[in-house]
Amino acid sequence: MDFSYCLTKDVNRPVTIKISTLEGSLHQDVLTLEQDIEHPDYYVTVQLFGDNKPLTVATRTCYKAFKNHWSWNEWLTLPIKYSDLPSSAQLAITIWGILGPRKLVPIGGTTLRLFGKHSTLRKGKHKLHVWANKEADGRTMTTTPSKVDVTNDMDKLEKLVKRYDCGNIQPVEWLDKLAFRKIEQIHKEYKVVDLIRTNDDPPQTNTAIANAMNQSIHTTDPRQRYSSSSASSSTAHPAAIKTQSHHHYNSVILDPELLRDNPVEAKHRRLVRSHRNGPLDRDLKPNPKIRDELNTIVAYPPTQTLTAEEKDLVWKFRFYLTRDKRALTKFLKCVVWIDPTEVRQAVDLLPMWADIDVDDALELLGKEFENRSVRSYAVNQLRKADDDDLLLYLLQLVQALKFEHFNEKDANSYESSLVQFLIDRATQNPILGNYFHWYLMVECEDKVVGKMYAKVAYHYFKAILEVPHGHQRRDTLRQQGQLIQTLSRLAKEIRDLKETRSKKVEKLRAIISDPKGSLFSIPSLPLPLDPTKLVSGVLAEKSNVFNSSLQPLRLTFTCDDGSEYPIIFKSGDDLRQDQLVIQIITLMDKLLRKENLDLKLTPYKVLATGPEHGLMQFIPSKPLAAVLDEHQNNVLSYFRQHHPDDSPEGIYGINSSVMENYIRSCAGYCVITYLLGVGDRHLDNLLLSPQGHLFHVDFGFILGRDPKPFPPPMKLCKEMIEAMGGADSPHYSKFRQFCYTAFTTLRRNANLILNLFALMVDANIPDIKIEPDKAVIKVQEKFRLDLTEEAAIAYFQGLISESVNALFPQIMETVHKWAQYWRK
Incomplete structure (x- = not known):
């Protein structure tokens, strides 16, 4: 859960609260007074206190006539800003009855501290206990506190509802409807109790202004206020206000039983999904209305979360949907993977489904899908892609290895169809294998998943040795690694020189042209950035140092075919983000060309050879x-x-x-x-x-x-x-x-x-x-x-x-x- 914070000293807006309703029945003393007047008028005053002193004049609600229900639902703006609030600020709220000209009687009062635990400003709906026949005093040691220690079932339920509104309780749609209906019934039962009493009576939890104060803190949009009728009002505001002298960090403690199977939900699901008569679903055909609903669900983007009703609908018509290749990912999102019966049915259905496209196969390799049969099915669909298409997705497929669950302790075996697929294709195609190797090398330096990728690299090198010219290919990859190390040392040496740029360029060219240097003559090997080019040296006279903070090197390689290949070598910079963007641009260029739209893009090549260095193609x-x-x-x-x-x-x-x-x-x-x-x-x-x-x-x-x-x-x-x-x-x-x-x-x-x-x-x-x-x-x-x-x-x-x-x-x-x- 994300939280954002600011200090009250930075909030230059007036304090506003909302007075909602007064609930409960009147005390006998008040009923006696009411006999003298047909319909007594009530209003509420709010005054801000701090350190036992009034900070503002009292602000009151507008005139409003009542009969049976006391409801104001009125916003009050106090003549003070949040930036001027002391940490001891309290609201003194008093309900007044008008029994005649100039005859006011306090029906009850309550005092609420504006700042709660850890000095964070209170927000959301609050149930405030009213002390009968007393005016709120607003003092630090108040005699009219808004909270009392005695609790009952209704108080406990209200606290749970507030936690639900804040998102701390996971919603379950069908169960929530039943729960809230029952809570409303309990609430009505408590309202019949005598709520407002004399000072001598012991306070009870249902003595309250229910929803009486609804605090609104708004930082950008004055319309972002909490609605007293909204169940989610406590989370409507994006910022929690803090005092100037305290820092508070919210945290969510997860329920340890959250991921356990709920027997009620499980039984409901089995009944709805007809586990016992699943074969009867084979002949189900949707009517036109349901067919439109299914088409809408199938057209959802990958990020769309399906509701419980949508999941049940897709499951019900799963056999009908097997003819639609787009529907498979939606169907698999409907499966409850902890239910063996559903898992077995889902896996058995995979061979019957229409062949899916590459984009859906990539989705099935994400972290959301852990089932081995599903991931193997996705890999089998990828086998139909040619090497050029596979190269476009190779960067993501290497990342998808993080979501494979194979045994990392045993270095001699693995159980991953994706690993086997990538190794097979990389050994068959040297160009594909070149990029696969460097993508692995970058991940091997990761502190979290580095060991797993090192294991994959180990198996890849073993597989290379089993193909024709395998030893030569392995040596080529090692020579590429040595070249990158040489360029990295050279870039650092040039950057560390305390000389002018022109002197650094001279030094660079001198090192490159040194016959004893490793860059003067390179054994013919594929350039890591573009393995279709065999390079054998670097031209000193066409080498340069860019005038930027990291001072990357511009180097021009000589190729075996007589051409030149200019590149930029960056050290001290992470090129993985540039590499991703260029890969997406290359993919988009191909997608546009498939529609006969050539936009003359220039997706130059980028290769991160480590977390802090890499190569880029130089375009004149x-x-x-x-x-x-x-x-x-x-x-x-x-x-x-x-x-x-x-x-x-x-x-x-x-x-x-x-x-x-x-x-x-x-x-x-x-x-x-x-x-x-x-x-x-x-x-x-x-x-x-x-x-x-x-x-x-x-x-x-x-x-x-x-x-x-x-x-x-x-x-x-x-x-x-x-x-x-x-x-x-x-x-x-x-x-x-x-x-x-x-x-x-x-x-x-x-x-x-x-x-x-x-x-x-x-x-x-x-x-x-x-x-x-x-x-x-x-x-x-x-x-x-x-x-x-x-x-x-x-x-x-x-x-x-x-x-x-x-x-x-x-x-x-x-x-x-x-x-x-x-x-x-």
């Missing part, structure tokens, strides 16, 4: 900020410099293919960076190639995180639009159309992307690790799966307009520009 390009500086804020001038075309086929004096690349790539990255919530977008991490390809780099902030306030939904500045000919040009209209098509296409593949993120929740990705339980939800919200396709397009139109017209990002861009200038 310039930051958009540098392009605008050199060409007087005119991107078209930059394109004309490299690809001029004054013929009729040219566009604005440049080659038409360059303009097409620019429009398509702008649209693609606008949609993708919006969906992934990429933050910290400024013109220095938007790169532009001479061929017109625009692409993003540096994905240190994703899932909506951004170091700058008020970030726009996507990075789309006026200079980018002017390069298309302006907002009224046909090229800008074409750009918008590409955005809409890409957005709707990726929405149709949302389940695959969401399942990939779900498998990464324990992958130590920085921005996922902050709130792992919300990571998938954040991505899902971007897709707006609740909208129709037409509404989604209209929604994205609004996002584009909002991004173009956002003023604050322009200000922050200017600030960033000056910061870069002074840093240089």
